[in-house]
Amino acid sequence: MRKLLLLITTLLSISQFTYGQNQVGVWNVKNGNIESNKSENDQLGLQYWETIHSILPNDLLNKYVLSLRLFSDGKSEDMGGMNQLDETVEFWQIDLDTADMNIFTRDSIQILDYTHTLIHEFGHLLTLNTSQIELTDDETEDPDRGYLTTEGYAIKGSYLNLFVEEFWKPKLLQEWDRINKKRNKKKLVDRLYDFYLDHAEEFVTDYAAESPEEDIAESWTFFVLSDKPLKSGGKYEKIKFFYQFPDLVKYRTHIRKNISFVPVKYVENFKTDSN
Numbered sequence: 001m002r003k004l005l006l007l008i009t010t011l012l013s014i015s016q017f018t019y020g021q022n023q024v025g026v027w028n029v030k031n032g033n034i035e036s037n038k039s040e041n042d043q044l045g046l047q048y049w050e051t052i053h054s055i056l057p058n059d060l061l062n063k064y065v066l067s068l069r070l071f072s073d074g075k076s077e078d079m080g081g082m083n084q085l086d087e088t089v090e091f092w093q094i095d096l097d098t099a100d101m102n103i104f105t106r107d108s109i110q111i112l113d114y115t116h117t118l119i120h121e122f123g124h125l126l127t128l129n130t131s132q133i134e135l136t137d138d139e140t141e142d143p144d145r146g147y148l149t150t151e152g153y154a155i156k157g158s159y160l161n162l163f164v165e166e167f168w169k170p171k172l173l174q175e176w177d178r179i180n181k182k183r184n185k186k187k188l189v190d191r192l193y194d195f196y197l198d199h200a201e202e203f204v205t206d207y208a209a210e211s212p213e214e215d216i217a218e219s220w221t222f223f224v225l226s227d228k229p230l231k232s233g234g235k236y237e238k239i240k241f242f243y244q245f246p247d248l249v250k251y252r253t254h255i256r257k258n259i260s261f262v263p264v265k266y267v268e269n270f271k272t273d274s275n
């Protein structure tokens, strides 16, 4: 999911319907092809799907994405999500807010913003699919099995497992865990934001500090959209992390070829809502 942290109303990435959202349409996708839902918005669904397909690597999309949902809650708030269709991690739905992702705009800032969202959501598919996550009924984390996501354990050697081992040392994880237990949403958002400020050098955006899952999705997005960092330490190491995987370097090249323009010094120039 991608949201502006300061405006978060729900924090779970699996929220099919939220109050204040207007549904534009839902379409089934089979082997990468969108199927008609026989509604007046059919053409729109097709245009969105073609845009997604023309930017993101098709192999994972065709394998895992079985549904496209378009909605709108107006600008900002919820911008989109990659959601499981059932309790497994095999079947996914892409959710996109048509106000945040206006595929007809010629405004370069808006295009870059929705491109960021699409790459971010693909980052979830990349790191949470069935080859990466082992399902479990465990409600509390068994340290021997590694990092527990909402979906299941990050398999040893998976992108998320390696990412957490390298960047979320036990002390940081414990600090984040304590915050994450807060049930009061306003408090949770405030404390997560403080957590980000305390470790701002380590995160590419404030939203990345929401969880390791969001951190890897955001860092992956900057890996794709930024030049290879010359600087070291902190967030720059998170961007460089992905260069060790030849498949991901190929994905990066593929996406950069397909987007209308590649931003200049993305990580240096990126502004979160707070600065």
Ligand SMILES: [Zn+2]
Pocket: 001, 002, 013, 120, 121, 124, 214, 217
């Ligand atoms: Zn996300």
